[in-house]
Amino acid sequence: MINPELLKQLEAYISLHMEPKVLYSMDADYYLEKQISENVINIELQQFIKRKQQPTFTEVLFQFIDKKGLKDSEVYKKAGLDRKLFSKIRSTPNYRPRKNTIIQLALALELDKKQTDKLLRSAGYTLSDSDMFDLTILFCLEKKIYNIYEVNIALEHIGAKLLDS
Numbered sequence: 001m002i003n004p005e006l007l008k009q010l011e012a013y014i015s016l017h018m019e020p021k022v023l024y025s026m027d028a029d030y031y032l033e034k035q036i037s038e039n040v041i042n043i044e045l046q047q048f049i050k051r052k053q054q055p056t057f058t059e060v061l062f063q064f065i066d067k068k069g070l071k072d073s074e075v076y077k078k079a080g081l082d083r084k085l086f087s088k089i090r091s092t093p094n095y096r097p098r099k100n101t102i103i104q105l106a107l108a109l110e111l112d113k114k115q116t117d118k119l120l121r122s123a124g125y126t127l128s129d130s131d132m133f134d135l136t137i138l139f140c141l142e143k144k145i146y147n148i149y150e151v152n153i154a155l156e157h158i159g160a161k162l163l164d165s
Helices: 006-018 026-052 055-066 072-076 083-091 097-107 113-123 132-142 150-156
Strands: none
Touching: 026 072, 055 083, 055 113, 072 083, 083 113, 097 113, 097 132, 097 150, 132 150
């Protein structure tokens, strides 16, 4: 049996030498740092997007339509598009149509190469110098060939897929 006096000395020793309990563990430190890091990244990401974000496709399209002084119906008919699709483009701010649809709209608006590039980029597309279809569209833009029927004749001539009409 242990002497009771020895047990009291043990308690005193523990009391004197014991480190206070940590209120949180290493895991808590990790999660706190992670949360702070995620908040910083989120704030930086929001600032980056705000600084870099360009107008949406819909905004760019309707700026061109307004600048040209055209009615919506004139544009979608000349582009060979369905009224419902055009309405969807107008009413859905982040709508992203197919590349061919954008090209048809650019032709209907009689946009030059620079304007067509701007319209395509606003939806995440571009015209490539390494694609026969794209080169044909670029050729037509340079030659101011805006009639979709004539553009399709040129596309058919090189064996490329036609624009919808």
